[in-house]
Amino acid sequence: xxxxxxxxHRFVAVFDPDEASTLSLLASQVSDLIENRASHGTxxxxxxxxxxxxxxxxxxxxxxxxxxxxxLATRKAANARRIVVDLAPAAGAMSATTVKVDxxxxxxxxxxxxxxxxxxxxxxxxxxxxxxxxxxxxxRDLYDWLGFVQSSLVDCLDR
Amino acid sequence: MSDVLEQxxxxxxxxxxxxxxxxxxxxxxxxxxxxxxxxxxxxGFSRAEADVRMLxxxxxxxxxxxxxxxxxxxxxxxxxxxxxLWATLAKADA
Numbered sequence: 001x002x003x004x005x006x007x008x009h010r011f012v013a014v015f016d017p018d019e020a021s022t023l024s025l026l027a028s029q030v031s032d033l034i035e036n037r038a039s040h041g042t043x044x045x046x047x048x049x050x051x052x053x054x055x056x057x058x059x060x061x062x063x064x065x066x067x068x069x070x071x072l073a074t075r076k077a078a079n080a081r082r083i084v085v086d087l088a089p090a091a092g093a094m095s096a097t098t099v100k101v102d103x104x105x106x107x108x109x110x111x112x113x114x115x116x117x118x119x120x121x122x123x124x125x126x127x128x129x130x131x132x133x134x135x136x137x138x139x140r141d142l143y144d145w146l147g148f149v150q151s152s153l154v155d156c157l158d159r
Numbered sequence: 160m161s162d163v164l165e166q167x168x169x170x171x172x173x174x175x176x177x178x179x180x181x182x183x184x185x186x187x188x189x190x191x192x193x194x195x196x197x198x199x200x201x202x203g204f205s206r207a208e209a210d211v212r213m214l215x216x217x218x219x220x221x222x223x224x225x226x227x228x229x230x231x232x233x234x235x236x237x238x239x240x241x242x243x244l245w246a247t248l249a250k251a252d253a
Contacts, residue, residue: 048186048245053236055247068237075241114189114243121188129187147190154192157200 001145003152004101011101011109011156013149020090020097022142023083023149026116031080033119034073045122049076049115079112106157113150117143177251179232181225184245185216197242198224201235226251 002014015023037046050069054060082105090097101109120143121127124135183194191213198209202224215222224246225235232248239246 049240049243051240051245051247053233053240053247054249056249064233064236068233068240072237072240110193111242114193118186118188118243126187129185131187151190151192154190154196158192158196 001149002096003148004156005152006156006159007100009103011103011106011153013099013101013152014096015087015090015099016096017091017093019145020087020093020099023116023146024087024091026120026142026146027080027083027087027112030112030116030119031077031084034077034080034115037069037073043122045119048118048122076112076115079108080115082108083112106153110150110153110157113146113153117146117150120146176228176231177226179227179229179248180223180251181232181235181239182221182247182249183212183216183224183239184247185220186245189244191217194244197239197244201238201242 001016001019004011004013006012033040033043033045034049037043037050040046050065050072052058052061053064053068086099086101086105086109090099120139124139124143125131126135126143194216195206195209195213198204198212199206202209204212212222212224224239225232229248236246236248
């Protein structure tokens with residue numbers, strides 16, 4: 001992986017095939033989780049992706065959810081699918097491949113990388129700043145790597 | 160007289176419109192540069208102001224990022240959820 005850099009109006013990174021496949025798979029899983037959220041109602045990842053808007057008012061939170069959750073879920077699933085589409089050539093390649101993301105796609109990527117990291121954090125049980133070393137080591141490495149990918153993209157968006 | 164009435168209405172609507180706040184809460188997942196970028200790109204904060212609010216979230220556990228009417232604050236909270244930030248709204252005096 002070579003971190004994102006900005007090239008005129010595009011954001012460019014280099015992914016190894018296994019990196020692209022892994023990120024693509026994670027994005028698909030998050031997309032599936034969000035789209036099938038009715039059957040995962042109490043999943044802590046979903047509660048973090050679509051949190052209560054009124055922490056002390058369950059009724060108002062439910063009302064807010066009724067009016068916003070479908071649109072939010074649709075956008076989050078579309079963002080995740082954008083990653084899958086953009087990574088498809090790199091995931092199917094035999095060697096490290098340059099991935100070019102346009103400005104609109106970058107907005108989807110940076111949001112979905114957040115959603116993926118939030119989901120993995122929920123699986124790892126990371127709930128406070130002190131929990132950063134918890135959970136499965138492989139998933140933990142993946143989580144850190146996704147933070148690196150996202151951070152490099154944010155730095156490019158910032159310029 | 161009408162001026163006074165209009166002023167009274169203005170004061171009342173201003174009071175009503177600042178009766179809710181949008182709060183962003185600290186979480187261990189979101190990156191500091193991302194939170195600052197979200198505040199700048201969505202709320203239009205300067206880099207300095209965005210960093211102050213981001214650090215407030217990080218150190219104090221929460222920061223008020225907007226004040227106004229309930230519908231506007233719900234719109235902001237939805238936008239923050241779109242970015243993956245943990246945001247809630249509350250009455251300003253709560």
